Amino acid sequence: MERIIMAHGSGGRLSHQLVEEIFQKHLSNDFLNQMNDATYIPGSEKLAITTDSFVISPVFFRGGDIGKLAVCGTVNDLAVSGAQPRYLSLAVILEEGFLIEDLERIVMSIAETSRKAGVPIVCGDTKVVERGSADKIFINTTGIGSIQERWVGPQYIKPGDYVLISGTIGDHGISILADREGLEFETPVISDCAPLNHLIDSFYMPGVHCMRDPTRGGVGTTLNELARQAHVSILLEEEKLPLHPGVAGACGMLGLDPLYLANEGKVLVIASPEAVEGVLSQMRAHPLGKEATVIGRVAEDDPGFVLLKTPLGGKRIVGMLEGEHLPRIC
Amino acid sequence: MERIIMAHGSGGRLSHQLVEEIFQKHLSNDFLNQMNDATYIPGSEKLAITTDSFVISPVFFRGGDIGKLAVCGTVNDLAVSGAQPRYLSLAVILEEGFLIEDLERIVMSIAETSRKAGVPIVCGDTKVVERGSADKIFINTTGIGSIQERWVGPQYIKPGDYVLISGTIGDHGISILADREGLEFETPVISDCAPLNHLIDSFYMPGVHCMRDPTRGGVGTTLNELARQAHVSILLEEEKLPLHPGVAGACGMLGLDPLYLANEGKVLVIASPEAVEGVLSQMRAHPLGKEATVIGRVAEDDPGFVLLKTPLGGKRIVGMLEGEHLPRIC
Amino acid sequence: MCIAIPARVVSIDEMLAKVDMMGNERIVGTHLVPEVQVGDYVLVHAGFAIEIVDQQYAKETEELLIEEANAREEL
Amino acid sequence: MCIAIPARVVSIDEMLAKVDMMGNERIVGTHLVPEVQVGDYVLVHAGFAIEIVDQQYAKETEELLIEEANAREEL
Amino acid sequence: MLVKNYNSGQSVKEAAENYLREIRELAAVPYTVMEVCGTHTVAIAKNALRDLLPPQIRLVSGPGCPVCVTDGSDIDQFLYLAAQPNVITATFGDMIRVPGSKKSLQMLRGEGADIRIVYSTLDALDLARKNPDKEVVFLGVGFETTVPTVSVSIEQAQKEGIGNYSVLSMHKLVPPVLRALAEDEETEVDGFLDPGHACAIIGSEALAFMAEDYGMPGVVTGFEALDILEGLAMLLRQRAQGRSEIEIQYHKIVKPEGNPVAQALIHKIFEPVDAAFRGLGIIPQGGLGIRKEYEDWDAARKFDLPEFESIEIPGCRCGNVLKGQIAPTECPLFARKCTPLSPVGPCMVSSEGSCAAYYRYTQRSGM
Amino acid sequence: MLVKNYNSGQSVKEAAENYLREIRELAAVPYTVMEVCGTHTVAIAKNALRDLLPPQIRLVSGPGCPVCVTDGSDIDQFLYLAAQPNVITATFGDMIRVPGSKKSLQMLRGEGADIRIVYSTLDALDLARKNPDKEVVFLGVGFETTVPTVSVSIEQAQKEGIGNYSVLSMHKLVPPVLRALAEDEETEVDGFLDPGHACAIIGSEALAFMAEDYGMPGVVTGFEALDILEGLAMLLRQRAQGRSEIEIQYHKIVKPEGNPVAQALIHKIFEPVDAAFRGLGIIPQGGLGIRKEYEDWDAARKFDLPEFESIEIPGCRCGNVLKGQIAPTECPLFARKCTPLSPVGPCMVSSEGSCAAYYRYTQRSGM
Numbered sequence A, B: 001m002e003r004i005i006m007a008h009g010s011g012g013r014l015s016h017q018l019v020e021e022i023f024q025k026h027l028s029n030d031f032l033n034q035m036n037d038a039t040y041i042p043g044s045e046k047l048a049i050t051t052d053s054f055v056i057s058p059v060f061f062r063g064g065d066i067g068k069l070a071v072c073g074t075v076n077d078l079a080v081s082g083a084q085p086r087y088l089s090l091a092v093i094l095e096e097g098f099l100i101e102d103l104e105r106i107v108m109s110i111a112e113t114s115r116k117a118g119v120p121i122v123c124g125d126t127k128v129v130e131r132g133s134a135d136k137i138f139i140n141t142t143g144i145g146s147i148q149e150r151w152v153g154p155q156y157i158k159p160g161d162y163v164l165i166s167g168t169i170g171d172h173g174i175s176i177l178a179d180r181e182g183l184e185f186e187t188p189v190i191s192d193c194a195p196l197n198h199l200i201d202s203f204y205m206p207g208v209h210c211m212r213d214p215t216r217g218g219v220g221t222t223l224n225e226l227a228r229q230a231h232v233s234i235l236l237e238e239e240k241l242p243l244h245p246g247v248a249g250a251c252g253m254l255g256l257d258p259l260y261l262a263n264e265g266k267v268l269v270i271a272s273p274e275a276v277e278g279v280l281s282q283m284r285a286h287p288l289g290k291e292a293t294v295i296g297r298v299a300e301d302d303p304g305f306v307l308l309k310t311p312l313g314g315k316r317i318v319g320m321l322e323g324e325h326l327p328r329i330c
Numbered sequence C, D: 001m002c003i004a005i006p007a008r009v010v011s012i013d014e015m016l017a018k019v020d021m022m023g024n025e026r027i028v029g030t031h032l033v034p035e036v037q038v039g040d041y042v043l044v045h046a047g048f049a050i051e052i053v054d055q056q057y058a059k060e061t062e063e064l065l066i067e068e069a070n071a072r073e074e075l
Numbered sequence E, F: 001m002l003v004k005n006y007n008s009g010q011s012v013k014e015a016a017e018n019y020l021r022e023i024r025e026l027a028a029v030p031y032t033v034m035e036v037c038g039t040h041t042v043a044i045a046k047n048a049l050r051d052l053l054p055p056q057i058r059l060v061s062g063p064g065c066p067v068c069v070t071d072g073s074d075i076d077q078f079l080y081l082a083a084q085p086n087v088i089t090a091t092f093g094d095m096i097r098v099p100g101s102k103k104s105l106q107m108l109r110g111e112g113a114d115i116r117i118v119y120s121t122l123d124a125l126d127l128a129r130k131n132p133d134k135e136v137v138f139l140g141v142g143f144e145t146t147v148p149t150v151s152v153s154i155e156q157a158q159k160e161g162i163g164n165y166s167v168l169s170m171h172k173l174v175p176p177v178l179r180a181l182a183e184d185e186e187t188e189v190d191g192f193l194d195p196g197h198a199c200a201i202i203g204s205e206a207l208a209f210m211a212e213d214y215g216m217p218g219v220v221t222g223f224e225a226l227d228i229l230e231g232l233a234m235l236l237r238q239r240a241q242g243r244s245e246i247e248i249q250y251h252k253i254v255k256p257e258g259n260p261v262a263q264a265l266i267h268k269i270f271e272p273v274d275a276a277f278r279g280l281g282i283i284p285q286g287g288l289g290i291r292k293e294y295e296d297w298d299a300a301r302k303f304d305l306p307e308f309e310s311i312e313i314p315g316c317r318c319g320n321v322l323k324g325q326i327a328p329t330e331c332p333l334f335a336r337k338c339t340p341l342s343p344v345g346p347c348m349v350s351s352e353g354s355c356a357a358y359y360r361y362t363q364r365s366g367m
């Protein structure tokens, strides 16, 4: 069959066939193959858990697809929490009429990304809804990670710490916009979507006080969250923000601010002055962190605020994203 | 604001407000309140994990709502696996225009059910999609359970074992159909939606070889899965299947078979001849198991098949649900 | 499949009747049995009452069903 | 907001031009600058080229941007 | 399921035992019974009656499943219609999986066609009211039981002036089919379990010709296990007593004269036409077309529908199954290439199809 | 962001330093500058220029954000129109959050209204082509920069005979607003940073009357930090040299005569009308209406729109802000009841609104 039909979601034979011929086929492992209501996994002393649904449109984009994104998003949330990502669950909601060929492409991408990250999918679920009741495909991944010793979190952030980012900002956001209907433009920008756990492993050391992946809401919103949670201010230097020229051009064209564009393969790191050099050189030694750079510092005054020093020396606030990040026109 | 608007899903301030004013407000606990990318949870030696998305229409139905269902579904999958449900993740996809009042009702129902089951929500996610890109609200819950010693699973099923069910079958399926658009009928049947972990605790003992919650696909499909996985046959007695008269009437009216109707508060148990009496009396002592009864036995011949003995003594196959369970007419 | 259990007519409004099948209620067309009255049992097919069930049979059938249901309840 | 970076016209097809902004390409209307030619830099507003940028300024601006971009790349 | 509940209880079992005893006594000589109606086929399988009957009683299925006898050319035609962009197709649920030469309704729905499952023709009419800028086509498939309900919808559409509703009539008639079977030399049937609900409409007298013209006895039978056993006993009694009549077992519903209101409704809107039956070929006056007076609601006239060829499905023996000449299990594709999940022939797709009933309820090793 | 990138690099910093030195030298006596254009407001805030300028330079915002000056009655009117069942509203993204007396477009969209964000009037026209059974209404908000692009869409609609497209014109004109400011006794401004892009269309000569009639100097300025610093320096130089002229800083784009093609397009479709400005009241000939010849594409004529009252928003001092009389922070609601997330006045909702720019870029303890 070419397309998803409602019967694929009935819980009956066709559902089974779909699971076996698409999901099992590509994701097979001893956990998933238990095929029980719940999957037994060996535990560890401390665990981290995270969940995210992925509703991205378009489903396939320059640099990835919703499946890759669903694995990276959750792996990265675990990794930035200082956890070793260990297990992922995978729950898919399919719209009637979705091409099974596309589904398989996505599942293969999930399989490949899960392999690359070294994090297996250990249980899953598939639902089908009528045409018009969903937008093609939604994916939820929930991740479990194990933690040895914990030293990252907003509470560890200290004034004087440095703020680092592992590379250019806004690439994912622009690549998605370019593929979106109604906003017709071509861009050379490719989504940065990638699993960051190995990169993070490479530089994770005492002195790394906090990490975040600046996804939806972008660097601006993520740093605002941290500034509030840690009761500090963060001062960015505009000149130091790494920006792909294509992102700069697209932002100019559409009136967008890269500080609020989503990233899916970048990690923000807050590190102590003692650790910053080591972290930076480790990051740059990794293929996903070549353009890593310090973009700012943590300070005490104006707690809860993110500030930005302009190239001419003025300072302004970088607020949270308010509502939709609409391309402005006029 | 009365309704979900796209800005609630932007990752910016309105998203934060929604999480705080609706989700945090009702679900607050030390885990969830960590508000990090991933939630740290204390681990145990053996873990079970399960995931399910809930896409039910209508969202509110006789006996429950999508929120209650989302908690019960996952708690039950863990409990029937012999695990103590410990933690739940909660990921919500909202359609633009969904009433915030309804969202809050659902979240409150999640909170109440989670309290009743004694299983906290430890992390969450919210996404908003454009009107027409989802059907009101979809919920994913992923559950983690801990296991002491494990003795349930299809591999433990033995010929001679008894098949028990904790109560009437098909109640959830009929109550949903009655509330569904296009199929206008009134029914006295109420969904059985309930968390089963405490019931299961009450009868869980060695000799309980396997448990399943016969949800989508119903008792018929669930037993087929078990018969295949355990390479046994299962012989049901039609007369012993507990049936609410309203379910019987509705099935007659719509040409449906209760063996394929979903249950959301019933557990199928396969127990050894030695254990069956004890299990049954424990079940019946619990409010959720009052109508528990033996419905069949496990046999060796015809492995992989589920058979049913009719009241007149004939035997027929109970197959898997093939495709959609469509109300037949003619 | 043609339904073989009797439905009792609960109320009639022009050509539409509300019928009851063991507590389940539904609206069916009475176009094919214009003579139907409240209290009659009808055979329902595809949303229409297609015939009025012989009184005696209908009662017996429903009593039997209710009896059986009660028996189950008491289990 | 009115956009202040110059876009280079890559091709023209009747009243529509493809313009390039640092590798990003887009179609804009040329109705307000009918005299525009391939290679010109234009100021784009709300999907239209509203004015042709003075040649000398435009070049300098883009060179500056590219230079800066290169500088970043080399970081 | 209900069928069974109704039949449970000690007294029912005793009654069944009595009928079975009588059947065993009267069936010293083998007896082949054809159940004409798909609902009978399913009831027999669900109640596992073959397990209980003596081997001399051979139960064969007839052409009474309306989905199964719908010709491939008709299926391709309604699939063509359903794929038109401005059309909403309203249909009973059973049609959704029926395979045409390339697709099925459920696959078309996956591709974006607007196909709605309805539970009554009045629901279909309602769709037309609610979607005035669309054409709502109801797929008219069924025997006399269903036809009057379709008549009502057309009558109502005319009354209300609903112009965007129409019916694609593929309706069939029971008496001509039975006549065709009676005249088919290959049919070897001793008696018929006649369809209870079709006869509720047309009356048992409408089948009198079977006994009178062809000497073929029949019993109009209900759908409980007990009804069927009684029906069988009544047929065997006729043989024992040397009678050949059309009797009524299903008294609580069926009258000799049927339902005259429903009959009038059929004849008001429809008229007999020659019709292609899958496996049986063209049966003269075997189907119903919409009368010229109601052509505005006749999808066949309203839309420019290409004629499709009635392609034989390679290997499918539906024709033989429908004439009771072979059991489904004798078809080489049965349970191999042809299963309910990917049915080759329509007898496997309809829940009332003989092949599906066999597969669902009896197909296992050693059965 | 880009604005900044372009300005970075050592040479830019040196140039900026030079302008700043000149400004400091020339600003011994205080000088109040009004930036008329919302884009200037944002550029000043984003580049934190207030941090760099000497305290004698007072920068005040003018009425140049088209969203901010749209009157409450107009907003309620387009919200009324957007809620009509058969209407698709096409709008630039900034309008989506603007609060009317009860709702906003984004809230209407939540209730099911069909509201589309477009990036060009040609996209709006395309919506009309693709939805022939709907009425597509483009919300015409903006100054002379935007108007010609709206003209093109109406011209095109006429050419192609697209009857289901129309524009609700709430367009405003720069010169009459500046005249109104000049004539307002409460306005205390020494010079204007004139809007670079509006002047690309109308030409700097269109503002000559400001210097000639009112003795108010202006510099048509670009949007980079450097442009703005140069514009300020040029204004101060005029004072130092005792001149009062309309000069052009933004040479790369703006010509004294503007863009005659665009001007012709404006006048072909539109004609000046009296217009209500939020906070400023009715400005004679301050807005643009669609000419009678194009009434088929004029939403105001095509739809039966009730008149709404222009209710004062209690406490909102937008009017004073728009006239440069108070800074946003002087409004008692600022950052308390009025924030970008739940804006009370339109100056807080538009990303170019003075209040929003203040809030976003400068509102923090100690700033």
Ligand code: SF4
Pocket: E315, E316, E317, E318, E319, E321, E328, E331, E332, E333, E334, E335, E338, E339, E343, E344, E345, E346, E347, E348, E349, E355
């Ligand atoms: S088993 Fe399939 S192919 Fe064979 S006769 Fe039946 S429907 Fe046709």
Ligand code: SF4
Pocket: F315, F316, F317, F318, F319, F321, F328, F331, F332, F333, F334, F335, F338, F339, F343, F344, F345, F346, F347, F348, F349, F355
């Ligand atoms: S802060 Fe808000 S209420 Fe005050 S003037 Fe600005 S927009 Fe109006």
Ligand SMILES: [Mg+2]
Pocket: A050, A051, A052, A077, B037, B038, B124, B125
């Ligand atoms: Mg997460």
Ligand SMILES: [Mg+2]
Pocket: A052, A073, A074, A077, A215
């Ligand atoms: Mg995430």
Ligand SMILES: [Mg+2]
Pocket: A124, A125, A126, B051, B052, B053
């Ligand atoms: Mg599942």
Ligand SMILES: [Mg+2]
Pocket: A095, A132, A134, A135, A136, B133
């Ligand atoms: Mg879709």
Ligand SMILES: [Mg+2]
Pocket: A076, A077, A212, A213, A214, A215, B037
């Ligand atoms: Mg994150």
Ligand SMILES: [Mg+2]
Pocket: A037, A038, A124, A125, B050, B051, B052, B077
């Ligand atoms: Mg599960």
Ligand SMILES: [Mg+2]
Pocket: B052, B073, B074, B077, B215
């Ligand atoms: Mg489940």
Ligand SMILES: [Mg+2]
Pocket: A051, A052, A053, B124, B125, B126
């Ligand atoms: Mg999330």
Ligand SMILES: [Mg+2]
Pocket: B095, B132, B134, B135, B136
């Ligand atoms: Mg919806």
Ligand SMILES: [Mg+2]
Pocket: A037, B076, B077, B212, B213, B214, B215
């Ligand atoms: Mg389960």
